[in-house]
Amino acid sequence: xxxxxxxxxxxxxxVALIVAGVLSGFAASDPDGLERVAIxxxxxxxxxxxxxxxxxxxxxxxxxxxxxxxxxxxxxxxGVAITVVVAGGFFYGIRLYGKARRSREPT
Amino acid sequence: xxxxxxxINLPTSAGFxxxxxxxxxxxxxxxxxxxxxxxxxxxGLVAAFVFAAQMVxxxxxxxxxxxxxGGVLAAxxxxxxxxxxxxxxxxxxxxxxxxxxxxxALGLNVFNMAVVGTLGGWLLYRGLIALLPKTRxxxxxxxxxxxxxxxxxxxxxxxxxxxxxxxxxxxVGTVAAAMGGVHALIGIGEGLIxxxxxxxVLATRPDLVAEAPKMEVMAHG
Numbered sequence: 001x002x003x004x005x006x007x008x009x010x011x012x013x014x015v016a017l018i019v020a021g022v023l024s025g026f027a028a029s030d031p032d033g034l035e036r037v038a039i040x041x042x043x044x045x046x047x048x049x050x051x052x053x054x055x056x057x058x059x060x061x062x063x064x065x066x067x068x069x070x071x072x073x074x075x076x077x078x079g080v081a082i083t084v085v086v087a088g089g090f091f092y093g094i095r096l097y098g099k100a101r102r103s104r105e106p107t
Numbered sequence: 108x109x110x111x112x113x114x115i116n117l118p119t120s121a122g123f124x125x126x127x128x129x130x131x132x133x134x135x136x137x138x139x140x141x142x143x144x145x146x147x148x149x150x151g152l153v154a155a156f157v158f159a160a161q162m163v164x165x166x167x168x169x170x171x172x173x174x175x176x177g178g179v180l181a182a183x184x185x186x187x188x189x190x191x192x193x194x195x196x197x198x199x200x201x202x203x204x205x206x207x208x209x210x211x212a213l214g215l216n217v218f219n220m221a222v223v224g225t226l227g228g229w230l231l232y233r234g235l236i237a238l239l240p241k242t243r244x245x246x247x248x249x250x251x252x253x254x255x256x257x258x259x260x261x262x263x264x265x266x267x268x269x270x271x272x273x274x275x276x277x278x279v280g281t282v283a284a285a286m287g288g289v290h291a292l293i294g295i296g297e298g299l300i301x302x303x304x305x306x307x308v309l310a311t312r313p314d315l316v317a318e319a320p321k322m323e324v325m326a327h328g
Contacts (some may be wrong), residue, residue: 018308020159027164028172033289034169043275048113050206058206087154087196
């Protein structure tokens with residue numbers, strides 16, 4: 001891969017980390033559009049608690065980190081890392097699948 | 108926009124979950140035809156950026172916020188199939204690690220945001236591109252408009268799900284009006300962010316915009 005592509009990937013990842021790690025701490029905290037509609041129309045109470053609500057990263061906060069902005073930012077950085085790994089593995093798997101298919105049915 | 112468990116009953120969630128699996132499987136089949144070593148990191152970056160941007164809620168009305176969805180942005184940058192799969196990865200990561208979006212509702216969320224919001228939004232984008240001149244500003248505008256409308260489409264997909272199997276007995280008409288109204292506002296933010304990012308990538312690395320039309324007028328220089 002050419003060096004310019006790595007530059008692009010590196011700067012893109014840096015932007016994602018800044019957005020998830022810093023900007024996220026300044027995000028508005030009011031209910032989002034769907035939550036607002038659910039509250040106004042009276043069906044917000046029908047939501048069940050998330051089965052993984054006790055997980056260490058639930059609601060974009062790192063368990064045990066008191067400072068709210070730091071906790072959100074840390075969760076964001078971890079989330080970007082998880083997303084890169086899961087997406088990378090998934091797409092690599094699809095590539096292998098595509099290769100296998102192409103070698104089975106040459107066109 | 109992420110549906111928690113409980114809003115939509117299980118049979119309806121299962122039905123839309125099956126539709127979501129169909130959409131994801133079709134996207135995998137299409138992506139497998141062309142995916143190469145170069146596109147894997149790009150698609151991974153798009154997923155990471157969408158995850159990051161979705162964290163930043165912006166106010167749209169008193170006491171109400173919205174956040175970026177990113178389906179059309181992903182589709183324009185890496186194509187509809189990898190774009191829909193990138194959104195799917197983001198939704199799975201959010202549901203499994205961050206308790207954002209229910210687990211029985213995961214299929215609903217993938218259907219609304221990865222299938223309707225990404226593939227549906229991409230169809231809109233393609234329609235606009237066909238009508239507009241093949242220039243950079245027109246491409247940026249098409250991406251922005253399609254992204255904004257895609258948010259409203261995803262909101263309407265929720266209304267459909269609520270009409271079929273929603274809990275709490277709210278009137279479908281008022282839910283539709285409320286969802287449409289607030290997501291029209293969120294769509295404006297979506298359109299602006301999408302236009303900004305597509306514009307920035309077109310200005311620096313136009314070759315990395317998978318769905319850019321062949322430009323009639325070349326960029327300066």
